[in-house]
Every structure is written in structure tokens, then in C-alpha cells.
Amino acid sequence: MPIQFIRSSLFASPKNLLRTLFRVTKLRSLAMGSYTASSQSSKLFFRQLFEKESSTYTYLLADVSHPDKPALLIDPVDKTVDRDLSLVKELGLKLIYALNTHVHADHITGTGLIKTKSPGVKSIISKASGSKADILVEPGDKVSFGDLFLEVRATPGHTSGCVTYVTGDGPDQPQPRMAFTGDALLIRGCGRTDFQGGSSLQLYKSVHSQIFTLPKDTLIYPAHDYKGFSVSTVEEEMLYNPRLTKNQEAFKGIMENLNLAYPKMMGIAVPANMVCGLQDTTS
Ligand SMILES: [Fe+2]
Numbered sequence: 418m419p420i421q422f423i424r425s426s427l428f429a430s431p432k433n434l435l436r437t438l439f440r441v442t443k444l445r446s447l448a449m450g451s452y453t454a455s456s457q458s459s460k461l462f463f464r465q466l467f468e469k470e471s472s473t474y475t476y477l478l479a480d481v482s483h484p485d486k487p488a489l490l491i492d493p494v495d496k497t498v499d500r501d502l503s504l505v506k507e508l509g510l511k512l513i514y515a516l517n518t519h520v521h522a523d524h525i526t527g528t529g530l531i532k533t534k535s536p537g538v539k540s541i542i543s544k545a546s547g548s549k550a551d552i553l554v555e556p557g558d559k560v561s562f563g564d565l566f567l568e569v570r571a572t573p574g575h576t577s578g579c580v581t582y583v584t585g586d587g588p589d590q591p592q593p594r595m596a597f598t599g600d601a602l603l604i605r606g607c608g609r610t611d612f613q614g615g616s617s618l619q620l621y622k623s624v625h626s627q628i629f630t631l632p633k634d635t636l637i638y639p640a641h642d643y644k645g646f647s648v649s650t651v652e653e654e655m656l657y658n659p660r661l662t663k664n665q666e667a668f669k670g671i672m673e674n675l676n677l678a679y680p681k682m683m684g685i686a687v688p689a690n691m692v693c694g695l696q697d698t699t700s
Pocket of ligand 1: 608
């Protein structure tokens with residue numbers, strides 16, 4: 418509704434005034450609750466954020482139906498922590514967790530910095546990553562925020578400790594489901610498998626057993642995109658992913674012949690990320 422229309426109708430009559438206020442409230446609740454045209458959840462607030470130097474996506478999720486509006490960030494980047502925390506504050510959310518899908522080699526995680534700026538926040542990474550964090554999750558664990566939760570699925574292969582966080586399966590959980598795949602599955606691609614305990618065969622099995630078994634309309638939100646894509650679905654990737662639609666042997670051949678240079682940040686990022694982004698902290 419144009420603002421002009423709301424303003425002019427405010428003065429028409431008491432009945433119109435009530436009607437207009439109702440419309441404004443409705444507009445506000447739509448702005449807070451809806452995140453994508455395909456969302457069926459009235460509880461979830463969702464925002465995809467981007468860090469341009471490493472082409473990393475950070476995801477902000479919150480249960481806005483809960484009085485505290487508990488929120489979490491998936492794969493925050495150190496350089497955009499201030500932006501992310503300002504957004505959290507502006508929206509009146511209470512950040513409780515900062516999660517990583519894996520030990521990143523191309524950027525420093527924002528989790529350590531978030532903890533220093535917002536001390537109540539707990540860092541989360543998989544136990545299999547061998548990293549330090551406040552909470553070390555394992556496959557099958559649930560990360561709850563308000564009435565919503567993320568399920569932890571082990572998807573090693575890009576690194577040995579990669580996990581995919583998937584929104585819950587249940588009547589009050591967002592539909593379609595959403596999978597935050599890190600670098601295990603990218604849109605029409607996947608993470609490299611030539612370092613950090615990577616294994617192409619393991620990655621192939623992870624994606625096929627842990628991601629492609631999700632409902633076909635599950636939304637795929639990766640840790641990166643270099644071509645401008647923002648979201649995909651399980652069905653799309655099962656049909657069109659140029660690597661993972663191949664058989665296991667062909668996939669192995671592709672991954673062994675990528676001939677990629679090592680990430681410029683690797684020597685700095687990996688040691689920092691093993692301690693959640695702060696080399697001088699113990700968590
Ligand atoms: Fe990665």
C-alpha cells in the first residue's frame with residue numbers, strides 16, 4: 418500500500434482509521450515474518466547476507482513468534498560482523514548462537530569476534546572438525562532457537578568435519594525445509610576435496626545420502642556462490658548439478674582434475690578458524 422494512501426485515509430473517519438491501523442500492523446507483520454515467497458512459516462525470520470571478498474553467504478535466522486526473538490547466524494565472516502550485529506540489534510533479535518558449517522580456508526569466521534562484542538553468544542562447530550567452540554555438535558543433534566530448530570547432518574568430504582544444518586521436520590517448522598550446506602553442496606557445484614581431510618568419494622556419499630534424501634523442494638543455501646545465484650533446491654541439484662549427477666567414478670575424476678590454486682587466505686584462515694576466529698581465545 419502506498420504510504421500516501423495510508424496517510425490520507427487516516428483522516429477520513431474513525432472506522433477508516435481503525436481499518437488503516439489494522440493494515441499497517443498487517444504490513445509490519447508481513448515485513449517481519451516473510452522471507453521468501455515460498456515460505457509457509459509465520460515463526461521464522463530469515464535473511465541471506467553476503468560478504469563480497471570471499472563470496473560468502475551468512476544466514477540470519479530467528480524465531481520471531483517467541484517473546485525473546487532468539488536468533489542465530491550461520492557462517493558469519495569477521496569483516497561483516499558489525500553489519501550483522503547492527504541488523505540483529507535493529508530488528509530487536511537476541512543472538513544466541515554463531516555456527517560454522519566447517520573450518521573455512523578462504524576467510525576468517527566471525528564467531529570469535531561476535532563473542533567478544535556480544536558475550537552471551539555461543540559458538541558452534543562440529544566435533545569432527547577438531548576445532549574449539551562452546552558447543553561441539555554431532556550428527557543428529559538439534560540446535561534450538563525458540564520453537565524452531567536445526568538438525569545437524571554430517572556431510573564430510575570437502576573437509577572431514579563438514580556439517581549441513583537443516584531446518585526441522587515438523588508441523589511448526591518452516592516449509593519447505595531449508596538446508597545450509599556449507600561447501601558440501603554449492604549451486605551447480607560443490608566444494609573442493611583436495612585439502613583439509615577432503616575426499617571426493619566421501620563428499621559424493623555425503624551429498625547423496627544426507628542432502629539428496631531430503632524432500633525435493635528443500636531449499637539449498639550454500640556457504641558461497643561465485644556466479645550470483647542465491648538459492649537452489651534438492652530437486653534442481655539432483656537434475657542439473659554438473660558434478661553430482663555423474664556416477665561416483667566420474668565425480669572422482671572431475672574432482673581430481675580441478676587444478677585449483679590454494680586459497681590466498683588459507684595459511685591465516687585455517688589456524689584462526691580452528692579456534693573460532695580468535696587465536697588467543699580458548700573457545
Ligand atoms: Fe570451505
